[in-house]
Amino acid sequence: MKAAIILPLILASLALSSLTLSKSVTAEALSPEQMDMVIQMSVNQMKAEGEFAKMATCTNQTEAKVESVFSTVMRTCVEKHMLDEDDAKTTACLVSNFSEKLGISVEKFTACTE
Numbered sequence: 001m002k003a004a005i006i007l008p009l010i011l012a013s014l015a016l017s018s019l020t021l022s023k024s025v026t027a028e029a030l031s032p033e034q035m036d037m038v039i040q041m042s043v044n045q046m047k048a049e050g051e052f053a054k055m056a057t058c059t060n061q062t063e064a065k066v067e068s069v070f071s072t073v074m075r076t077c078v079e080k081h082m083l084d085e086d087d088a089k090t091t092a093c094l095v096s097n098f099s100e101k102l103g104i105s106v107e108k109f110t111a112c113t114e
Contacts, residue, residue, distance in 0.1 A: 030082075038078065042070075042074060043071060052067045055113070059112055070098065072101065073093075073101060076093070077090055077097060078090070
């Protein structure tokens with residue numbers, strides 16, 4: 001299942017970005033600029049993997065819209081759940097918010113990521 005690959009990729013990117021920023025930086029201490037850097041790093045990685053193009057085709061959306069929604073949802077979910085350090089909560093947040101903002105069901109989102 002591709003969702004099982006994409007979402008951990010996002011979470012790994014977040015973890016790597018956090019380490020890159022500073023070992024002493026916590027989620028609550030991330031500046032807006034650092035948060036932007038974490039999100040941009042994930043966006044760049046997903047672009048390079050062609051994930052936005054695939055999702056756009058499957059959901060009948062533009063690639064720009066899928067990327068924009070991803071950036072917004074990622075910011076929301078990271079800000080909300082990063083302190084929890086609970087990957088399941090973060091993943092659930094990403095899946096439910098991403099599908100909602102694209103106007104598709106969670107099932108459709110999951111199917112599009114397989």
